[in-house]
Structures are given as structure tokens and as C-alpha cells.
Amino acid sequence: MCRSIKTLRPPYTEDVTEEDVRAAALQYVRKISGFRAPAAHNAEAFDRAVEAITRASEELLAALQVRGSR
Incomplete structure (x- = not known):
């Protein structure tokens, strides 16, 4: 996986x-x-994927319940 993703x-x-x-x-x-x-012919698909993963990640982070934090 991407080791630089925190x-x-x-x-x-x-x-x-x-x-x-x-x-x-x-x-x-x-x-x-x-x-x-x-490349230019792939830019739209690339950008759509980034936006979709951003939204999914925000939804995931908002839904997670961390033990001991509430």
C-alpha cells in the first residue's frame, strides 16, 4: 500500500x-x-476517481467510532 499515506x-x-x-x-x-x-485523455477519469475517493474517505472518517474518545 502507499506508505506515505498517513x-x-x-x-x-x-x-x-x-x-x-x-x-x-x-x-x-x-x-x-x-x-x-x-495524460490529457485520462485526466477526467483520474480527477473523478480522486473526488470519489475523497468523498468516501470523508464519509468513513465521519462514521468511525474510536474507543475511549466519547
């Missing part, structure tokens, strides 16, 4: 921004696709 849930990270989540999604899509920056 854990974004408490207690590992307290203040997660939308930018943090998007950066993780971008790294994931880069890893899966094998492209650091896609």
Missing part, C-alpha cells in the same frame, strides 16, 4: 482537513493507476 483518524491525527483527505486520495489514485499525472 492515518487520518484520532488518536493518530486530531485535526484532519479536507486538504489532508484529498492528498491521501490523490496518492491512492496515483498508486492504483500508475500515473503521477495522467
Whole structure:
């Protein structure tokens, strides 16, 4: 997996921004696709994937319940 993607849930990270989540999604899509920056004919699909993974990640982080934090 992408070793540079950081854990974004408490207690590992307290203040997660939308930018943090998007950066993780971008790294994931880069890893899966094998492209650091896609060619023009793949850019739309690449960008859609980043946005979809960003949304899914935000939903996941919002739904997680961390033991001992509530």
C-alpha cells in the first residue's frame, strides 16, 4: 500500500482537513493507476476517481467510532 499515506483518524491525527483527505486520495489514485499525472485523455477519469475517493474517505472518517474518545 502507499506508505506515505498517513492515518487520518484520532488518536493518530486530531485535526484532519479536507486538504489532508484529498492528498491521501490523490496518492491512492496515483498508486492504483500508475500515473503521477495522467495524460490529457485520462485526466477526467483520474480527477473523478480522486473526488470519489475523497468523498468516501470523508464519509468513513465521519462514521468511525474510536474507543475511549466519547
